[in-house]
Amino acid sequence: MTWDWQVFLTDDGSGRTYLEWMLEAWRWTLAVAASSWVVAIAVGAVVGTVRTLPGRPVLVALGNAWVELFRNIPLLVQIFLWYFVVPKIFPAFQQVPGFVLVVFALGFFTSARIAEQVRAGIQSLPKGQSYAAMAMGFTTAQSYRYVILPMAFRIILPPLTSESMNLLKNSSVAFAVSIAELTMFAMQAQEETSRGIEIYIAVTGLYALSAFAVNRVFAQIEKRMRVPGFIVSGGTGGH
Amino acid sequence: MFGLDLSFFDLEMLRKFVWSGLVFSVQLTITATIGGVIFGTLLALMRLSGSKLLSTPATFYVNGMRSVPLVMVILWFYLLMPFLIGRPIGAEWSAIITFVAFEAAYFSEIMRAGIQSIPRGQVYAGQAMGMTYGQNMRLIILPQAFINMLPVLLTQTIILFQDTSLVYAIGAYDLLKGFTNAGKIYGRPEEAYILAAAVYFIICFALSWAVKRLQARIAIVR
Numbered sequence: 001m002t003w004d005w006q007v008f009l010t011d012d013g014s015g016r017t018y019l020e021w022m023l024e025a026w027r028w029t030l031a032v033a034a035s036s037w038v039v040a041i042a043v044g045a046v047v048g049t050v051r052t053l054p055g056r057p058v059l060v061a062l063g064n065a066w067v068e069l070f071r072n073i074p075l076l077v078q079i080f081l082w083y084f085v086v087p088k089i090f091p092a093f094q095q096v097p098g099f100v101l102v103v104f105a106l107g108f109f110t111s112a113r114i115a116e117q118v119r120a121g122i123q124s125l126p127k128g129q130s131y132a133a134m135a136m137g138f139t140t141a142q143s144y145r146y147v148i149l150p151m152a153f154r155i156i157l158p159p160l161t162s163e164s165m166n167l168l169k170n171s172s173v174a175f176a177v178s179i180a181e182l183t184m185f186a187m188q189a190q191e192e193t194s195r196g197i198e199i200y201i202a203v204t205g206l207y208a209l210s211a212f213a214v215n216r217v218f219a220q221i222e223k224r225m226r227v228p229g230f231i232v233s234g235g236t237g238g239h
Numbered sequence: 240m241f242g243l244d245l246s247f248f249d250l251e252m253l254r255k256f257v258w259s260g261l262v263f264s265v266q267l268t269i270t271a272t273i274g275g276v277i278f279g280t281l282l283a284l285m286r287l288s289g290s291k292l293l294s295t296p297a298t299f300y301v302n303g304m305r306s307v308p309l310v311m312v313i314l315w316f317y318l319l320m321p322f323l324i325g326r327p328i329g330a331e332w333s334a335i336i337t338f339v340a341f342e343a344a345y346f347s348e349i350m351r352a353g354i355q356s357i358p359r360g361q362v363y364a365g366q367a368m369g370m371t372y373g374q375n376m377r378l379i380i381l382p383q384a385f386i387n388m389l390p391v392l393l394t395q396t397i398i399l400f401q402d403t404s405l406v407y408a409i410g411a412y413d414l415l416k417g418f419t420n421a422g423k424i425y426g427r428p429e430e431a432y433i434l435a436a437a438v439y440f441i442i443c444f445a446l447s448w449a450v451k452r453l454q455a456r457i458a459i460v461r
Contacts, residue, residue: 072443073436074401077415081436085429089243165306172308176407183310187408196318200311208306 007195008202018189018199025185026206032102032181033171033210037164039107040114047111048118049144063115070112075173079105083177102174110167117163121156122148154225161218165211172207182206247425248434256424257438260417263331267338267413268400272346274339275399276392279346280381286351297347304344310408312341317409330411334403342399349391353384390454397446401439414438 008019016024050056051063070078082105087093093101125148133143153160175183186203190196285297304312316337321327357380365375385392404415415435422431 068444069440072401072440072447074404074415074439076404076407077432077436077439080432085432088429169306169308172310173405175310183308183314183408186311186314190314190318200315200318204307204311204315207308207311211306 003198004195005198007193007198010193012189012192018193021189022182022185022199022202022206025180025182026210028179028181029168029171029206030210032099032106032174032179033168035103036106036110036171037167039103040110040167043108043111044114045118048115049122049149051115051119052122054140067112067115070108071116075106075109075170076176078109079173079177081105098177099179102177102179106167106170106174110163110170113163113166114160117156117159118152121152124155125151151227154222154227157218157222157225161215161222164218165214168211168214169207243430243433244427245430245434247421247427247430252421252425256421257414257417260412260414261438263412264400264403264414267335267403267406268396270335271338271342271399271403272392272396275342275346276350278339278343279348280350282343282347283351283354284376286347287354301344301347304341305348309341309402310405313337313405313408316340330406330409333409334406334411338399338403342395345395346392349388349395350384352391353388354380356387357383386457390450390457393450393453394447397443397450400446401443404439 008022009017012018012021047063047066050059051067053059073081079102082101083098086101087096129147129151130143133147138146171181172183174181175187178184182203186199189199193199282297282301285293286301288294313334317330317333320333320336361379361383362375365379370378403413406413407415410416418431418435418438419428422428425431
């Protein structure tokens with residue numbers, strides 16, 4: 001077999017080249033991943049924190065239920081639920097664009113994993129930290145805001161890095177509901193051009209490049225946020 | 240309720256559509272776990288061997304697999320298998336080979352951590368007994384590494400079971416496909432997705448509860 005990289009310069013039938021189509025698909029991938037990341041971090045931080053609150057068994061149970069619910073259903077099934085089932089049950093969602101529904105699906109799915117990391121991060125802090133805050137006369141909210149959370153988020157930066165890379169990779173599942181992202185492009189362009197190998201190599205390269213970029217950004221954040229003499233940054237962590 | 244109608248959900252429907260899909264999903268999970276642990280252990284041993292000739296390709300393979308979305312790996316294998324074997328193979332066989340190859344990378348990281356968690360003294364003790372490298376690994380190190388990592392390995396298996404739904408990309412007939420097909424035939428696609436979600440949830444929730452119990456027991460033994 002021979003290479004044919006010219007395929008990227010041919011017209012896809014709508015006045016743009018396959019290269020242009022691929023770059024647009026890349027932007028969709030990044031848009032899905034970035035928006036879901038914001039949802040996942042916001043929800044994950046709240047749920048994870050709530051699960052550690054002292055003397056609030058109902059909130060803790062709700063937080064645990066959230067994590068178990070979104071962690072034990074495959075992402076693909078969750079995307080189908082948001083895309084097909086939610087608009088049917090709640091007609092108000094019929095006006096919501098598919099992109100937003102996928103962002104909810106991916107964001108909430110990831111939020112469960114981040115909530116688990118946040119909880120573990122908070123609980124890994126020595127008890128003395130919150131006692132010290134208490135001794136200073138801090139309320140629970142203040143001790144979380146000024147003492148516990150700043151340390152917990154630094155501790156979980158390494159697993160948060162790999163979870164963010166996972167989120168980027170998981171955005172590929174959006175192909176199933178025809179979001180015009182990289183995997184969707186790969187499947188369609190492969191069929192149209194039958195130059196699958198060249199197309200897949202390019203798409204795989206873009207995924208690897210994006211994941212690497214996420215990794216570098218987090219490495220920078222970790223360096224900037226380091227508290228001298230406190231946390232020795234370790235491996236890259238998790239799945 | 241909510242304009243949903245679950246009346247098509249009965250034994251007949253499960254037997255006709257869902258059962259064979261469930262069997263395939265479970266087969267895929269078990270094969271990929273066993274194959275993944277075997278190849279993953281070999282990859283881990285290569286990475287820890289200290290020989291550049293062995294560790295470089297293993298590191299390259301593991302990091303490569305881990306930086307690509309599973310859906311892309313599934314598509315890659317489905318595209319390349321006919322070239323490698325010389326004839327087209329079905330989506331199901333392609334999925335099995337893909338999952339073994341993909342999961343080997345993740346299991347190898349777990350086994351590497353497990354092997355590294357064994358104190359060096361164990362290795363020296365084995366050597367002092369006159370054991371060869373193979374005997375030392377097989378009789379002393381790997382059994383302990385495997386037991387230590389059992390909860391993590393099983394958690395990975397639960398993730399793997401959820402990931403098998405991604406064979407949707409190449410149209411293999413798995414648990415999810417069983418439900419979506421039934422939904423199409425009975426004209427109740429939304430209800431079918433809800434049932435699929437419920438079945439996945441029950442299986443995964445029960446398994447992770449069992450892993451938690453196991454973890455607590457192992458922690459006591461140690």
